[in-house]
Amino acid sequence: MKFEIIESKHWKHSAGMTASLYGAVPWTSEADRQNWSIQVVGYTVRNIKTGTVGIGRKPFKTYQEAVEFVSQFN
Numbered sequence: 227m228k229f230e231i232i233e234s235k236h237w238k239h240s241a242g243m244t245a246s247l248y249g250a251v252p253w254t255s256e257a258d259r260q261n262w263s264i265q266v267v268g269y270t271v272r273n274i275k276t277g278t279v280g281i282g283r284k285p286f287k288t289y290q291e292a293v294e295f296v297s298q299f300n
Contacts, residue, residue, distance in 0.1 A: 229300060231293065235247055237251075238264075248279065268284075271295065
């Protein structure tokens with residue numbers, strides 16, 4: 227098995243901005259921290275051998291779409 231399916235998540239600000247979970251935290255002060263939350267936006271894959279997350283495209287909208295993609299490579 228090369229890929230596993232995982233939820234695709236990102237930080238979302240109450241004003242609509244988004245940020246990756248895989249970098250630094252997006253808030254710039256403790257007061258701003260309450261404006262950020264983690265949202266699930268679909269499904270993506272993680273390469274089990276390398277730990278790489280994603281495949282350079284938008285997340286799959288459904289789990290079944292991700293399963294169909296993974297079945298081509300696993």
